[in-house]
Amino acid sequence: MKNYYFEGSPIAAPLTISSNEPVFVSESISLGQTRRSQGSQRWELTFSVQPLGEQTPLVFLNSVRSGSTVGEMVMPQLLHVEENLSTDGSGLKLSVDAAANASEVNVYCPSCFLSGNNIFLPAGAFINFAGHSKLYVITAKYDSSSDTSLEIFPSLRKEVLAGTEVFYPGYSGPEPSLKYWRSNSEIKGVTYEDGVLASLFKLNLLEDV
Numbered sequence: 001m002k003n004y005y006f007e008g009s010p011i012a013a014p015l016t017i018s019s020n021e022p023v024f025v026s027e028s029i030s031l032g033q034t035r036r037s038q039g040s041q042r043w044e045l046t047f048s049v050q051p052l053g054e055q056t057p058l059v060f061l062n063s064v065r066s067g068s069t070v071g072e073m074v075m076p077q078l079l080h081v082e083e084n085l086s087t088d089g090s091g092l093k094l095s096v097d098a099a100a101n102a103s104e105v106n107v108y109c110p111s112c113f114l115s116g117n118n119i120f121l122p123a124g125a126f127i128n129f130a131g132h133s134k135l136y137v138i139t140a141k142y143d144s145s146s147d148t149s150l151e152i153f154p155s156l157r158k159e160v161l162a163g164t165e166v167f168y169p170g171y172s173g174p175e176p177s178l179k180y181w182r183s184n185s186e187i188k189g190v191t192y193e194d195g196v197l198a199s200l201f202k203l204n205l206l207e208d209v
Contacts, residue, residue: 004076006203009049015076016046020206021154041154042207043135043178045076049203070208075135075178077169078124086120089172094129094164095148103155107166109144119144121168126176130165132158133179135207157209180205 004011021041026034090111098105109119121142126135127150136152150166167174183204 001079002077002082004074006047006049006073011076012048012050014047016044017076017078018044018046019153020044040209042209044207045178045180045203045205047203070179070181071205072177072179073205075126075176077126077176081122081125081169084120084122085125085170086118087168087170088117089170090117090119090144091173092119092144092166092168092171094160094162094166096162098156098160100158101155103153104149104151105156105160106149107142108148112144119168119170121150121170125169127152127169128167128174128176129160130167130174132160132164133177134158134209135176135178178205179208181208182206 019041020043022038024036024038028034090109092107092109095106095108112118119142121138123139123141125138125142127138128135134157136154136156138150139153140151141147142150165173167176169176183206186202186204
């Protein structure tokens, strides 16, 4: 898996990526269930970091003083995505306006036809749209040689206009990123065992939505 970093320190396994989407559940007398999404969703990450010498005090200090500020980091991609994506970094843009709540957006690669290159993104790739901080995941593969749209989860939180750049893994421009809050339940500090630094702490990041 590609190395990803948090405040200059490598992210250590295990890494958990989860989706928090509240759902209303009602149950009938016959025990049948009806479920309905509340229409809200955020990504949540849990992981530890590897202490790297001079970076350790910085990560420690940030942990005790950053509970009230929004941070940003490159979003780790699934291993399957890293192993199967194919791109030369060409730009990918929306071909038409996409309305809020859309679960599919029309896209095109301006340079692919002229260069003969191609973008292939496996299902599960995380993406952003320029000027729109929400993080999305594509739910079906995208091949610029044959496909004209990206299917996404969750649905768009707001309108995205034609011509907007798509930040995808392997893009030569900005990488998909997560804007986050650090959970209040997170331990803010370090752990020493017999005078030796054993670990910093386990981070719990909540997407800023």
